Amino acid sequence: MFVDEVTIEFVAGDGGRGAVAFNKVRLSQGPTGGDGGAGGSVYLEGVADLTVLNTLSSHKIMRAGHGKNGRGQFLDGAAGSNLIVRVPIGSRVTNLATGFGREIESVGERMLVAGGGRGGRGNFKFRSSTNTTPKEFEEGSSGDNATYRIEMRLIADVGLIGLPSAGKSSLLNALTGAKSRVGNYAFTTLEPHLGAYYGVIIADIPGLIEGAHLGKGLGYKFLKHIERTRVLFHLISCESDDPVRDYKVIREELRKYGTKLGGKEEYVFLAKSDAVGHEEVVAKQAALRKTGITAIPVSIIDDASMDSMKKILNEIGVLKGAAEANPIHGYAR
Ligand SMILES: Nc1nc2c(ncn2[C@@H]2O[C@H](COP(=O)(O)OP(=O)(O)OP(=O)(O)O)[C@@H](O)[C@H]2O)c(=O)[nH]1
Ligand SMILES: [Mg+2]
Incomplete structure (x- = not known):
């Protein structure tokens, strides 16, 4: 089947939460909570292979990975994996909420369609001379969520x-x-x-x-x-x-x-x-x-x-x- 136009919701990953943790060693009980990892973003990438059309048609929602939460011992959470969605060159991409539209023109060209959330800071980042045992931390921010219409124009030779x-x-x-x-x-x-x-x-x-x-x-x-x-x-x-x-x-x-x-x-x-x-x-x-x-x-x-x-x-x-x-x-x- 030849797919002409698809509407897909792209959901970027949320950032991970910052950790609250303290050093367990006596005399050195400072904060060690690491930051949450950034959420993965969703990108479109131009390819010359027209068979990717068929893989697009069956996806109504496509998601990138969430960032992992931070942990103690200064361990930052891993970043969520990005999602690269392959679209044939010549595709016209329109954000349905904003009306912003653009064309993917060349092979390898990337377009960010949903940005991943920021990772939250762990309590290590909140330490100060007046607060050596901070309990503060941040939640990660949510990833973008955007619905796009992708119109594919046949670009046969x-x-x-x-x-x-x-x-x-x-x-x-x-x-x-x-x-x-x-x-x-x-x-x-x-x-x-x-x-x-x-x-x-x-x-x-x-x-x-x-x-x-x-x-x-x-x-x-x-x-x-x-x-x-x-x-x-x-x-x-x-x-x-x-x-x-x-x-x-x-x-x-x-x-x-x-x-x-x-x-x-x-x-x-x-x-x-x-x-x-x-x-x-x-x-x-x-x-x-x-x-x-x-x-x-x-x-x-x-x-x-x-x-x-x-x-x-x-x-x-x-x-x-x-x-x-x-x-x-x-x-x-
Ligand atoms: N003898 C002969 N018959 C052919 C040849 N190519 C196609 N045909 C026949 O011609 C008829 C029409 O072929 P299609 O390939 O369906 O023609 P089309 O141009 O795609 O037709 P539409 O899709 O209706 O526009 C069929 O019965 C084919 O078997 C050929 O090289 N030699
Ligand atoms: Mg025919």
């Missing part, structure tokens, strides 16, 4: 687009071992599916139809997810009577949806090339070329054609690696 039944899900499955549902009827895919081809994240989205930008069909809801993909793989079925029209329908929807989508780098594929004769594939390729479109024939049962697609994916993977190594240039935005 490649978005598979096309009319219903163009073969998008079949390709995702063939390339990545994902299990997106395949069927010979329109709208088999009801929500986006992700797969990874050697680190290149591919998103299969529901088929688009004419009027998608107005909310027709299922695809509209998911167009926003492909806004952030770097490259589009546009699939046209070889079985179509008019591949040029098919191509234009989708392009028109992308254009009307917004410039960001319309301007994306695109590779065009004539999918299911095994389903029709070779001449027909060539004729359809030629028809597309006349309108300036270079389409690459591909079939999930033709290994050679799959290799040509894999070659493109490898190049995308290399670019991605370079971009991640040098994040200043940004990627998939």
Whole structure:
């Protein structure tokens, strides 16, 4: 399942209580109560691994550890352990109480969402020349408790687009071992599916139809997810009577949806090339070329054609690696 948005309460740990204790040695009976440990804090941390979405969805409350109480013999309590919650980069994080929002942009970026409580002071800290046997101590303070909404935007590298039944899900499955549902009827895919081809994240989205930008069909809801993909793989079925029209329908929807989508780098594929004769594939390729479109024939049962697609994916993977190594240039935005 693709998780779009989750609301989670983050509870930081409370600080431990300071101790009241005294030295038991005769003639030296001063205070020895140690401080309580600080409560653990909760942080979000950006990761590139989209599978963490599934671990988030099942948690409604996530807690860091409490600080331990101080003890005698000057022993301070141990600090509570911090909780690091992994979220995919590109997630928008909003504190529901304050409205403060921010985006987790890069891998390793941390954001404090709930600060741990302070540890209380033990009686050793309260000693003075006038009070050599203090009984005072402090309770630890409570950790923060805050509820956040985390909106995750799909930041796949490649978005598979096309009319219903163009073969998008079949390709995702063939390339990545994902299990997106395949069927010979329109709208088999009801929500986006992700797969990874050697680190290149591919998103299969529901088929688009004419009027998608107005909310027709299922695809509209998911167009926003492909806004952030770097490259589009546009699939046209070889079985179509008019591949040029098919191509234009989708392009028109992308254009009307917004410039960001319309301007994306695109590779065009004539999918299911095994389903029709070779001449027909060539004729359809030629028809597309006349309108300036270079389409690459591909079939999930033709290994050679799959290799040509894999070659493109490898190049995308290399670019991605370079971009991640040098994040200043940004990627998939
Ligand atoms: N012969 C042949 N059939 C294919 C190929 N790829 C997909 N198909 C068939 O085409 C039909 C549609 O495939 P899907 O992968 O479900 O198509 P889709 O684009 O994901 O469709 P929607 O999710 O409805 O948008 C299914 O019956 C597949 O078995 C191919 O390379 N060759
Ligand atoms: Mg599908």
